[in-house]
Amino acid sequence: MSMETTAWTQLHSVLYAQQEQRPLARATLRRIGAFARPHRRRIVRFVALGVVTALLAVATPVLAGRVVDAIVSRGDQGTVVRLALLIALIAVAEAALGILGRRLSATLGEGLILDLRTAVFDHVQRMPVAFFTRTRTGALVSRLNNDVIGAQRAFSNTLSGVVGNVVTLLLTLAVMLTLSWQVTLLALVLLPVFVVPARRMGRRMARMQREAATLNAAMSTRMTERFSAPGATLVKLFGRPEEESAQFAARAARVRDIGIRTATAQSAFITALTLVSSLALALVYGLGGWLALRGTLEPGAVVSLALLLTRLYAPLTALAGARVEIMSALVSFERVFEVLGLKPLIEEKPDAREVPDGPVSVEFDGVRFAYPAADKVSLASLEEVASLDGGDGTEVLHGISFRAEPGQTVALVGPSGAGKSTIAQLLPRLYDVDEGAVRIGGTDVRDLSTASLRATVGMVTQDGHLFHDTVRANLLLARPTAGDEELWEALRRARLDDLVRLLPDGLDTVVGERGYRLSGGERQRLTIARLLLARQRVVILDEATAHLDNVSEAAVQEALTEALHGRTALVIAHRLSTVRAADLILVVEAGRIVERGTHDELLAAGGRYARLYRTRFAPQPERSSQRPAQPVP
Numbered sequence: 001m002s003m004e005t006t007a008w009t010q011l012h013s014v015l016y017a018q019q020e021q022r023p024l025a026r027a028t029l030r031r032i033g034a035f036a037r038p039h040r041r042r043i044v045r046f047v048a049l050g051v052v053t054a055l056l057a058v059a060t061p062v063l064a065g066r067v068v069d070a071i072v073s074r075g076d077q078g079t080v081v082r083l084a085l086l087i088a089l090i091a092v093a094e095a096a097l098g099i100l101g102r103r104l105s106a107t108l109g110e111g112l113i114l115d116l117r118t119a120v121f122d123h124v125q126r127m128p129v130a131f132f133t134r135t136r137t138g139a140l141v142s143r144l145n146n147d148v149i150g151a152q153r154a155f156s157n158t159l160s161g162v163v164g165n166v167v168t169l170l171l172t173l174a175v176m177l178t179l180s181w182q183v184t185l186l187a188l189v190l191l192p193v194f195v196v197p198a199r200r201m202g203r204r205m206a207r208m209q210r211e212a213a214t215l216n217a218a219m220s221t222r223m224t225e226r227f228s229a230p231g232a233t234l235v236k237l238f239g240r241p242e243e244e245s246a247q248f249a250a251r252a253a254r255v256r257d258i259g260i261r262t263a264t265a266q267s268a269f270i271t272a273l274t275l276v277s278s279l280a281l282a283l284v285y286g287l288g289g290w291l292a293l294r295g296t297l298e299p300g301a302v303v304s305l306a307l308l309l310t311r312l313y314a315p316l317t318a319l320a321g322a323r324v325e326i327m328s329a330l331v332s333f334e335r336v337f338e339v340l341g342l343k344p345l346i347e348e349k350p351d352a353r354e355v356p357d358g359p360v361s362v363e364f365d366g367v368r369f370a371y372p373a374a375d376k377v378s379l380a381s382l383e384e385v386a387s388l389d390g391g392d393g394t395e396v397l398h399g400i401s402f403r404a405e406p407g408q409t410v411a412l413v414g415p416s417g418a419g420k421s422t423i424a425q426l427l428p429r430l431y432d433v434d435e436g437a438v439r440i441g442g443t444d445v446r447d448l449s450t451a452s453l454r455a456t457v458g459m460v461t462q463d464g465h466l467f468h469d470t471v472r473a474n475l476l477l478a479r480p481t482a483g484d485e486e487l488w489e490a491l492r493r494a495r496l497d498d499l500v501r502l503l504p505d506g507l508d509t510v511v512g513e514r515g516y517r518l519s520g521g522e523r524q525r526l527t528i529a530r531l532l533l534a535r536q537r538v539v540i541l542d543e544a545t546a547h548l549d550n551v552s553e554a555a556v557q558e559a560l561t562e563a564l565h566g567r568t569a570l571v572i573a574h575r576l577s578t579v580r581a582a583d584l585i586l587v588v589e590a591g592r593i594v595e596r597g598t599h600d601e602l603l604a605a606g607g608r609y610a611r612l613y614r615t616r617f618a619p620q621p622e623r624s625s626q627r628p629a630q631p632v633p
């Protein structure tokens with residue numbers, strides 16, 4: 001609990017510190033402008049509509065004054081009826097324009113949401129894997145949902161509020177001044193009482209808004225993390241549910257507190273504004289009535305002035321509120337732009353090339369690599385930490401060089417943490433090397449087009465990920481055009497066809513989030529089927545058969561051997577059968593290749609591989625042969 005509290009204090013100090021440093025930037029406004037530009041014709045129409053509405057709004061009070069004057073001066077009845085009809089007509093027109101305006105602003109607003117969302121989605125998708133390993137999914141999703149909607153709401157409210165109200169305000173003031181400058185000036189005496197607190201409130205509300213957004217994100221982060229199948233399993237096994245609940249309750253309580261504070265502040269603000277305008281109304285009746293009794297003002301003018309005053313303070317209230325909304329709009333926009341502003345570390349070159357046809361070689365040439373430091377790939381606010389570690393990470397690979405000729409299989413063995421998976425991830429360019437080069441078919445992977453690289457390199461990892469979707473959809477990811485025949489063929493070769501046939505909906509069975517309704521081995525075989533379907537020329541197997549039992553491994557191994565035929569392969573193996581067949585075996589330790597050669601060469605050399613072979617791979621004595629084969633750690 002106390003750790004949680006410290007975390008919160010930290011979070012808050014970050015929040016506030018950021019606010020102090022960050023002026024609501026002009027750059028933000030420029031970027032909003034860029035997003036609004038495609039909608040400029042709609043915006044113009046919207047503004048025109050606002051002007052017409054404002055004109056109509058001023059007309060009614062003036063007409064009402066005329067009616068009063070007609071009554072007082074005992075004028076003719078026809079005039080009164082005509083004036084009343086005109087007022088009715090205006091009311092109908094106002095209603096119609098209101099609906100039209102709302103429709104227009106909704107079109108604008110929803111259009112903006114669409115633009116922002118797709119922009120964020122596209123951008124986030126282009127981020128390197130390093131970004132996702134650091135970012136909390138909940139925080140990111142909250143950016144896409146809450147902040148985008150917040151930005152839109154504030155944007156369209158601001159637009160409709162500001163434009164219409166500024167025009168109404170000016171027109172109303174002008175008409176009031178022509179009716180009686182004394183009454184108008186007196187009514188305006190209370191204006192500063194109005195504007196000054198409004199400014200202060202605006203700032204305060206923006207602060208609360210920002211805090212609320214962060215708190216909401218923290219809450220949804222916790223939910224997405226705890227409610228995923230692996231997260232929930234972890235809590236069941238290790239977690240203390242009471243503590244989990246208490247921590248969640250603490251977060252939710254903070255959301256409640258800020259909600260109450262915002263609501264209270266908002267209503268106090270509105271009430272104060274209403275009170276001020278009522279007081280001003282009393283002044284108008286007082287002074288106007290006095291002037292009318294002295295005969296210097298028409299009675300109708302007093303009525304018009306009083307009615308106009310209510311129309312004066314309404315736009316003022318709205319404009320004061322608009323300040324608040326502009327502030328929160330900027331906050332939401334900032335939070336969205338913050339994500340859009342992250343530069344993807346790995347990008348396709350403008351003159352990117354294709355991988356040459358036919359079987360290709362794979363070459364690592366003096367590769368040095370450190371996982372990128374957090375501040376290069378992520379945002380503190382998405383990780384919920386106070387600050388990101390900067391500088392360069394510790395080097396994980398210290399000069400890796402080897403070459404796999406077209407069609408050859410290279411096996412990597414070595415202790416856990418040696419850097420085998422890291423080497424594998426450099427090939428499909430999940431990360432870029434710091435020094436040296438990784439080449440496919442003689443071309444540096446950094447010079448290849450993303451599409452070509454993806455079509456060339458396939459990878460199966462230990463924890464093969466499946467989308468929460470049907471078996472078919474998960475397979476089609478690899479080859480969108482594949483027909484059912486091909487799908488079944490791939491499943492058969494991965495020794496999974498019998499199982500899929502038994503599933504309630506066959507190929508159309510949804511495999512749960514992370515493929516949870518399948519066992520580890522079945523999930524792995526499905527990812528292998530996906531690999532077989534994709535038919536990439538370079539294949540990486542990172543402990544791809546780790547979850548399989550002996551029987552299914554033997555079966556899948558056959559399929560893999562078949563699949564690897566004619567392909568260049570990088571195999572991180574933990575079983576002897578795969579390693580022995582490799583054309584080249586590399587023993588990796590602490591980021592270096594410490595031994596290399598074929599199985600026989602390395603055994604004869606009597607070094608680390610030979611030791612590894614004796615302790616891990618060697619046939620087990622009869623007694624333990626029933627147990628699953630020992631993996632190389």
Ligand SMILES: Nc1ncnc2c1ncn2[C@@H]1O[C@H](COP(=O)(O)OP(=O)(O)O)[C@@H](O)[C@H]1O
Binds near residue numbers: 415420
């Ligand atoms: N995403 C990552 N960020 C930072 N360091 C990492 C990351 N993944 C792995 N490492 C580190 O890199 C080293 C090599 O890891 P890895 O390549 O996964 O080893 P292996 O696959 O041989 O078990 C380890 O020290 C590990 O802690």
Ligand SMILES: [Mg+2]
Binds near residue numbers: 420421422
């Ligand atoms: Mg590994």
